[in-house]
Amino acid sequence: MSVRAGIIVTGTEVLSGQISDQNGPWVAARLLELGVDVAHVTICGDRPGDMTQQLRFLTGQGLDLIVTTGGLGPTADDLTVPTVAAFCGLEVIRDPEVEEHITQIIRRWRRFADDHQLSDALTAGIAKQALVPAGAAAIPPTGTAPGVAIPASPTHPAILILPGPPRELRAMWPAALAQPAVAGVLAGADDVVHETMRAYGLSEPDLAATLRRAGEEIGGYDTLELTTCMRGGEVEIDARFPRGAAAHYDALKTLLLQEHSGQIFSPDGATVDDLLARALTGRTIATAESCTGGLVAARLTDRPGSSAYVLGGVVSYSNDVKIRVLGVPADLIAELGAVSEPVAAAMADGARSVAGSDIAVSTTGIAGPGGQVPGKPVGTVCFGLAIDGRPTATVTRTFPGDRTMVRTLATSYALHLVLGALT
Amino acid sequence: MSVRAGIIVTGTEVLSGQISDQNGPWVAARLLELGVDVAHVTICGDRPGDMTQQLRFLTGQGLDLIVTTGGLGPTADDLTVPTVAAFCGLEVIRDPEVEEHITQIIRRWRRFADDHQLSDALTAGIAKQALVPAGAAAIPPTGTAPGVAIPASPTHPAILILPGPPRELRAMWPAALAQPAVAGVLAGADDVVHETMRAYGLSEPDLAATLRRAGEEIGGYDTLELTTCMRGGEVEIDARFPRGAAAHYDALKTLLLQEHSGQIFSPDGATVDDLLARALTGRTIATAESCTGGLVAARLTDRPGSSAYVLGGVVSYSNDVKIRVLGVPADLIAELGAVSEPVAAAMADGARSVAGSDIAVSTTGIAGPGGQVPGKPVGTVCFGLAIDGRPTATVTRTFPGDRTMVRTLATSYALHLVLGALT
Structure with a gap:
């Protein structure tokens, strides 16, 4: 690919591992879609010296575009704009239009009366956020911080400065791409x-x-x-x-x-979630979960509009709930154990009948770390699938990994089980 | 802090944003706990040239330790060991002991008979994974890939090479810290x-x-x-x-x-999950969820041993399930709507009675993007809390953000609601 980019993610809480960065991967995926080759992503804390070193490193790699995320807030440790400006040898200038724009946003957010006098701290924060490097373009804020697009020069590539909150960053992306400094670079990207x-x-x-x-x-x-x-x-x-x-x-x-x-x-x-939503059109589904503890229902209801086909579910963690709510015969559990295909079948049948749905899927298994019994190691999960007009089907799988992994893999398996039966 | 480190995360799927990196944040957090200052994290694809540039950059920053993650697999695009070795000017040498170790692991994993002849591809992969830079120490594999610890030299800092799969990396960490090349650096870290x-x-x-x-x-x-x-x-x-x-x-x-x-x-x-688990000792809980769709139950059952206090829950997504399974009066829903405090109260009472628990918590709300009604914007969630011997309590909150955020914030609120009532 002919256009190459680098991304600098800033934030001490990202660098320290306190939070997992969402911006680097998102920006990288968008750039790749546009035919831009992403060569490096670097993460630095809120230290101007380290950020300058990363800017120097990426510039030395002969990239066409550097995108930075974060560090645009009103407080003293938000240093991206002055640090990038200094790196580019540009003065920062207070942009009165941007300042007025941010002031209006803050007044609206905080529901200040028109004659409310802003505090000194707030005014200083706004003034800081309205600083734009000379010759650069401010991108209208989608939160309170404007973005900045700096055209390429002989000493540095084009630099696009974006805010840290993922929602603000994503909302700003279309306007950022339209900036001449950015659009000019992207025009050279491969199709x-x-x-x-x-x-x-x-x-x-x-x-x-x-x-x-x-x-x-x-x-x-x-x-x-x-x-x-x-x-x-x-x-x-x-x-x-x-x-x-x-x-x-x-x-x-x-x-x-x-x-x-x-x-x-x-x-x-298309994802399994997409395909399942499509396959469930005109039908209804319910869940009965033991080891997955609600994850299958949560995944099914994650999609907007899922109330059209998800009627509900039962998290039957205790045997008593399996028996009393889902109608699983107590004898079955006593004889075969709760982790068994007949119990999975009875759970699915019970969920279908309780919710009045066309389809029901059930999980009962040993997520670990404890609970294994002879012949049923940790990771063993029995599934039941009840579909109107068909005999109820069951299957047993053994998943590797720890508790979280077993629960995740079992949830994914349940969705594929339903999808496979409907298509 | 006196000891400084950098982390290089490798993998095209991380760089391209296909998956979110778990290793960088984890290693950074562990190093910080040890009193090491993490200055830079860099991410590169499976390209030796880009990795060499990052090694050069981090070395130029005067760091004491570089940790790399990923790129240790048996296939051709796993290039970390030869790339780091070349950067350090070290030959790579096949370590017969490591080779034998990996062979045994593969035989065990694949359940090969003792006389089973390994395929050429498998043998070649093992030989590749057994390459260790001269003068470096191999760290025993926790999957199939050994780690490598390279002592500092006048031209580069100590370099610790770790595998990419998070479970393998974490399992290898204690042995990695014990390597003289690493322990020597860490000895200088602050307390x-x-x-x-x-x-x-x-x-x-x-x-x-x-x-x-x-x-x-x-x-x-x-x-x-x-x-x-x-x-x-x-x-x-x-x-x-x-x-x-x-x-x-x-x-x-x-x-x-x-x-x-x-x-x-x-x-x-201590996290809210820790504290809640402690507060629930000797008591039992059930859930009744509408807008959170199973997330509260999933979060409660995420902990090993949670079956001691979680009896189960009902995901009452449809009104019919609210009425038939939880016993919410149909009139109440018709009159006040499903998103109302009286319905939340009836859901919590119903869950407690259905599951036979001491405590039940309920959620009913508008996760969006659709579904808002006058006076109940997207993000409105009503909660109910039923505790044995107390009057059932309700509360309404309006959360910001998209569907996922509303569901996440409502789940967190439900846990805090229970914790607050029990402590």
């Missing part, structure tokens, strides 16, 4: 296509073997930049390529679908 | 104390005002390195300081507790 396939139950070695074969059989395979990523039992296969290489991608897709038709559930990147 | 307080419902401006006062009133306040972080409605106040400055921290803690006693629920860093 890159981004495609995704998703598979479930496909092992990494099997996928690697098919990709090796693709490398041998498909001319132009090397023009496809592939990244594969395992997550929650799924494999995501990402490809980026110049538009002209689409035929090579099609050849790869054909080969993958031919070799792994049973595993690739999404040839076009 | 730093790390303390945390947690508050709920404390606004940032109010906290900032108290911290300003602390700066004026407490001599030695500047020796405390403070980071504050908002998350899920909570404020986490982190302090790191030399052991000798403990009295200054105590003074700060006293001031904060005096000013914000109603908000600081954890003066010693």
Whole structure:
């Protein structure tokens, strides 16, 4: 790719590991979609010296664009604008228009009366946030902090300064791209296509073997930049390529679908959640969860509009709730244990009947670390699937990992179980 | 702090934003606990040239230790060891002991018979993973990849190479710290104390005002390195300081507790989940969730051993489930709407009676983006709290943000509501 970018993420709470950065990955993904090659992401604390070193490093890499996130707040430790300006050798100038804009936002947010006198601290904070490097453009605030776009010069690439709160940053992105300093750089980017396939139950070695074969059989395979990523039992296969290489991608897709038709559930990147929402149109679903403790219901209701098909669920953590709410026969639990396929079936049937839904899915298992019994190690999970007009189905799986991983993998499995039965 | 470190996170899937990095923040937090100052974190893709540039940059910063994560797999794009070795001017040597160790692990994992002949691809992968730079120490694998510790030289700092899978990395950490090349550097670190307080419902401006006062009133306040972080409605106040400055921290803690006693629920860093688990000892709880869709139950059951006090819950997404399973009077919903305090109360009462628990908490609200009605904007959530022997309590809150944020904030609020009532 011909246009290269770097990202500087600022914030002591990110550098120290207190919070996990959301901005670097988001900006990187957006730039890649635009055909920009992201070479480096660097994270620094709220120390101007360290940030200057990172600016120098990225500039030395011959990049076309540097994007910074964070450090635009009103307080003294928010240092991005003066630090970048000093690095670029630019004075910072108070922009009265920006200052007025921020003042109006603050007055609205805090619901001040028109004649309310702002405190000195507030006024000073606003004045600080209205500082813009000479020759740079201010991008209207989506929170209280304006962004800044600095055109490239012989000594530094174009620099785009964005706020730290992820919602503010994302809201500002379209306006940021429209800044001449940024648009000029992006105009040189390749026309890159981004495609995704998703598979479930496909092992990494099997996928690697098919990709090796693709490398041998498909001319132009090397023009496809592939990244594969395992997550929650799924494999995501990402490809980026110049538009002209689409035929090579099609050849790869054909080969993958031919070799792994049973595993690739999404040839076009739709998530299991997307596909499930589609498959549930006109039907209703309920859940009965033991080891997943509500995660399946939470995942199903994560989507706007899910109330059209999710009726509800029962988290039957105790045996008593399984028996009394879901109608699981007490004998069944006494005889076979709560983690058994007949209990999973009875839970699914019970959920369907309690909620009055067309479909119900159930989980009962041993998430660990304790609770294992002979023949049922930690990670054992039984699933039940009740669908109107079909016999109730059950299946048992053993998942690796710790409690959180077992619960996550079991939740993902439950969704795939339902999707597989409906499509 | 006298010992400074940098972290290089590798992986195209991290750089491209496909997955969010867990290793950088984890290693940074561990190093800070050990009194090491983390100055820079950098992220690069699986490209040796970019990694070499980051190694050069960090070395140029005069750091004492560089930690790398990822790129230790058996495939061709896993390049960390040869890249770091070349940067250090060290040959890589096949370590037969490491090779044998990895072979045994693979045989065990794949359940190969003793006389099973390994494939060429597998043998080649193992040989690659057994390459160790001359003069460096291999750290025994916790997955299949060994770590590597390279002692400092006049041209580079000590370098610790760790695997990418978070579970492998974390499992290897104690052995990594014990490597002479690493232990020697850490021996020079300050004796730093790390303390945390947690508050709920404390606004940032109010906290900032108290911290300003602390700066004026407490001599030695500047020796405390403070980071504050908002998350899920909570404020986490982190302090790191030399052991000798403990009295200054105590003074700060006293001031904060005096000013914000109603908000600081954890003066010693225990999480709301910790405290709730403690408060629920000897009691039982159930949930009735509408807008949070199972998140409260999932959060409560996230802890090992939670089956001692979580009996279960009902996700009553539809009105019909509210009425039929929880016994909410249909008239109440018809008259006041499902998002109302009387319905929240009836849901909590119903959950307590259905599950037979001492306590039940309920949520019913408008997570958005649709669904708002006059007087009940998106973000409105009603909570009910039923406790044996007390009148059922209700409260309504309006949370900002999108669907995910409203659900997350409402879940956090529900936990604090229960904790507040029990302590």
